[in-house]
Amino acid sequence: MLSDPIWLNALGPIALMAFGATPRRLANRACSSILVIAQSLALLNFILALGWGLAVAELGSLQTKVLGLAGLGLEFYVDRLSATMSILVSFIGLIVIRFSRNYLDGDPKQGAFIVQLCFTLSAVLLIIVSGNLVQLSLAWVATSLGLHSLLIFYPDRPAAHLAARKKFIVSRLGDLCLIGAMIALYRSAGTLETTALLEHARSWAESGSPPAAAQWAGALLAAAALLKSAQFPTHGWLLEVMETPTPVSALLHAGIINAGGFLVLRYADVVLLSSAGMHGLAVIGGFTALFGSAVMLTQTSVKVSLAYSTIAQMGFMLLECGLGAFTAAFLHIVAHSLYKAHAFLSSGSVIDIFRASWSPSSGGRPHPWRLAAAILLVGGAAVLIGSSLGVTAQAKPGVLVLTLILLLGLVQLIGSSIDAQPSAYVLARGAGTAVLVAGAYFALQNAVELFLAGSVPPVQPARSSFEYALGGLIVSSFAALTVLQSALSARPGKGNWAALHPHLANGLYVNTVMNRWVTRFWPAGSHPSFNAASHSMRFHGDQS
Numbered sequence: 001m002l003s004d005p006i007w008l009n010a011l012g013p014i015a016l017m018a019f020g021a022t023p024r025r026l027a028n029r030a031c032s033s034i035l036v037i038a039q040s041l042a043l044l045n046f047i048l049a050l051g052w053g054l055a056v057a058e059l060g061s062l063q064t065k066v067l068g069l070a071g072l073g074l075e076f077y078v079d080r081l082s083a084t085m086s087i088l089v090s091f092i093g094l095i096v097i098r099f100s101r102n103y104l105d106g107d108p109k110q111g112a113f114i115v116q117l118c119f120t121l122s123a124v125l126l127i128i129v130s131g132n133l134v135q136l137s138l139a140w141v142a143t144s145l146g147l148h149s150l151l152i153f154y155p156d157r158p159a160a161h162l163a164a165r166k167k168f169i170v171s172r173l174g175d176l177c178l179i180g181a182m183i184a185l186y187r188s189a190g191t192l193e194t195t196a197l198l199e200h201a202r203s204w205a206e207s208g209s210p211p212a213a214a215q216w217a218g219a220l221l222a223a224a225a226l227l228k229s230a231q232f233p234t235h236g237w238l239l240e241v242m243e244t245p246t247p248v249s250a251l252l253h254a255g256i257i258n259a260g261g262f263l264v265l266r267y268a269d270v271v272l273l274s275s276a277g278m279h280g281l282a283v284i285g286g287f288t289a290l291f292g293s294a295v296m297l298t299q300t301s302v303k304v305s306l307a308y309s310t311i312a313q314m315g316f317m318l319l320e321c322g323l324g325a326f327t328a329a330f331l332h333i334v335a336h337s338l339y340k341a342h343a344f345l346s347s348g349s350v351i352d353i354f355r356a357s358w359s360p361s362s363g364g365r366p367h368p369w370r371l372a373a374a375i376l377l378v379g380g381a382a383v384l385i386g387s388s389l390g391v392t393a394q395a396k397p398g399v400l401v402l403t404l405i406l407l408l409g410l411v412q413l414i415g416s417s418i419d420a421q422p423s424a425y426v427l428a429r430g431a432g433t434a435v436l437v438a439g440a441y442f443a444l445q446n447a448v449e450l451f452l453a454g455s456v457p458p459v460q461p462a463r464s465s466f467e468y469a470l471g472g473l474i475v476s477s478f479a480a481l482t483v484l485q486s487a488l489s490a491r492p493g494k495g496n497w498a499a500l501h502p503h504l505a506n507g508l509y510v511n512t513v514m515n516r517w518v519t520r521f522w523p524a525g526s527h528p529s530f531n532a533a534s535h536s537m538r539f540h541g542d543q544s
Contacts, residue, residue, distance in 0.1 A: 006055070006062045010076045012048040013125035016041050020119025020146070027111035034111040035101050038118050042094040045125065049086040052129075056083045061454075063131060063195060075131030077194050081330065081455040085128045085262060088334055089255040092341050093121040099345055100247045113153060117251060120146030124255035128262065133182050133192040136266075140178060140228075140259065144171040147256055150248045151241065163240030165522050166514060170234045174227035178263075181220035184213040185270070194266070201269035210273045218274030221267055222281050225321075228260030229314040232288040236511035238311060242303040249303065249344040253337045257314060261333055264321045268457050271321070279466065282322025286474045289315030290481065291508075297485055298505040306343055308507075313340070316402065319474070323467065324460025325398025327449040332402075371486050374414040375479050378407040381434035389442050393471060397462045401471045403441055405478050407434055 019041055027034050055062060061079040066072065078086070097117055104110040123142035130136035144167070151164040186192055188211045189200040204210035230238040238257070241249050255262070264271055264281065271277050292312030299305035313336045320329040382403045386392060391399050410433060449459065462468055506512065 006052075006064050006076055006078065009048045009052050009055075009078075010064070010129065012041075012045040013122045013129070016045055016118050017122035017126070017142075020115050020117075020122055022115045024109075024112035024115070027115045028109055029111070031111035031114075034114050038097050038114045039094070039101070041118065042090070042097045042121070045121075046087070046090040046094050049083070049090040052078050053083040053087055056080055061195075066132070066193075072132060072134050072192065075135060075193070076129045077131035078129055079455045080452055081265060082128045084330075084334070085255070086125060088337055089121070089124055089128065092253065092255075092337060093117075093124075093251070095341070095345070096247045096250045097121075099250070100245070103247060104245060109153070113150075113245065116146060116149050116153070117247065120150060120251065120256065124259065127259055128255065131194055133185065133194065133197065136194075136263075137175075137178050137182060140263075141171075141175055143256055143259060144168075144175070147248075147252075150251075151237075151244055153244050153248070157243045159240050160243035162515060162518065163237045163243060166234075166240075166518050167237040169518065169522075170227050170237065174224045174260075177220045177224035177227065181217040181224065181270075184217035184220065188214040188217065197267070198269045201267075201273060204273060205269065214270065215274045215276075218271045219277035219280070221263060221271050222274065222277035222322075225260035225264045225318065226281065226284055228263070229257060229318060230311050231284050231315060231318065232291050232311075233510050233514065235288065235292070235311045236514045239304060239307045239507075239511060241307065242301075246303075246344060249306075250341040253310070253341040253344070255337075257310060258317075258333050258337060261314070261317045261321065261329055264318070265326055265330055265456050268321070268326050272324075272457060272460070275463075278322050278324070279470075280322070281318045282467070282470055285315045285318030285320075285322055286470065287315070288312065289319055290474070290477050291315075293478070294481055294484070295504050295507050298501055300505075303344070306340065310336075310340060316405070320398050320402055323398030323401060323471065324457075325396065325402065326456040327452050327459060328399050328402055328445055330452060330456065331445065331448045371411065371483060374411045375408065375482065377414065377431055378410050378434040379404055379475075379479075381431060382407050382438045385435060385438040385442060389446070391442055391445075393468060394462050396459045397467055397471050399442075399445055399459060401474055403438060404475045406441060407438060408478055408482050410434055410437065411482050 019037060022034070052062075056078055057080075061077070063078075064076045067074040097114065100110075100114060100117065104113055107113070120143060123139050123146055126139035127136055127143065130139060148164050148168055148171075151167060152160055154160055182192060185197055189197055191197065191200075201210075201214065204214055227234060238252075241252065271281075289312045292308045292310075292315060296305050296308035296312060299308060313332070317329045317332045317336070320326070320332060382400070386396075386400050386403060390396070391403070393400055414433070462471075503509070
């Protein structure tokens, strides 16, 4: 339906972006006022996002008329997907801006940092509520430009410049993919309005013969999402974000790193038209999730470990999209954004937290057969509970795969309990825990599926033997990773594990190769510290 009062809510992100354009020198001179205005605008946007949520709950989807020419211009579309994402992003943005007040207190450039945060945050909000693909694309580019300025906030840090250059190259490739998709969709449908495009995509899917240009558009949208979400092998820039102030790392999880996932969810009906796009999301996302999870185990830097965790989680999210579990991907975005933003903001206290939670080892000796028993236990619980609720490998492969991987997180807990006190009671308690976790996740997944009905496509069934094989391979790989994690903790620095550890710790040198490529084709010029840092990164990897 059309609703003009929504323009009042839309003024929030627009005002935040206008404030973000404040000249940097002026912002630094009037830092106290800048902080007050920034927090007030962030709070206003959070309140307006809540208002959007209440309006959508009462009236359904809301859409404005186009303010522009030839059907293109400023236009807003808000449904349950975008309303929830707006609440999430504005809430995290408010916390990050408030945190930055104390974190950068006394920094002569604090005012400039705050307005750059506001500009980037407003661009993310405009992506979420865009009513047409042109506006979304402009906000998409603005998000990249805002993040670029934050990455080089400390211009004397050579690693920050290297990260910014890598991100700039990857972002421009993503922009080209998005523009290509936009052109293909306009040629196919004659419009770039979001609701009209989704209606066309559904009708093409029902007919069984979508235009070739629309299929290309689906594949290009998937490619743009992969490039935006720090997927292998373009993930390296995310590892060097710690060269910026900590609030930037938290702000990434207020929608910047999730923008690729949101793009797929928003235009899921279009992406579904392309089998190549869906398979690409599943294969690259699944491999990235496995790669990030394996490398994360070997990191000694808290922030680098969190960065690899984010890479892996984005891989999981796109894997879910590729397997047709769009509601599971949405649930993943919300949960990951909240906990990872908190993890980065509290990373300075991690040593105190670890000391407070430390407990002595139970003294049990790990055994591979007992670990295998724990894997079979949690896997059986997931399959059993899923089958009773209609979540099978044929009906909902994406949900089942994610649940199995989720429950593998219980394996270490159950395995160590069996090692320390092998008994029927321990086995029963482990099985009961797995059943409860699986049941809770399936119930939450069903609730989200009902909540987003009409905003995203329902969970897709398996459509080919390739999807069965891919799902089995992914679950088997993560089970093997669980065994590897247990072996690494049981035999640190011994045998083959000692030889494998440095390679994993350096991310299999993928980022080092990317650093060489970037510095070769985008020379650093005469900056001696940049050249020295680039040389070090080339030959010593990316350990922190």
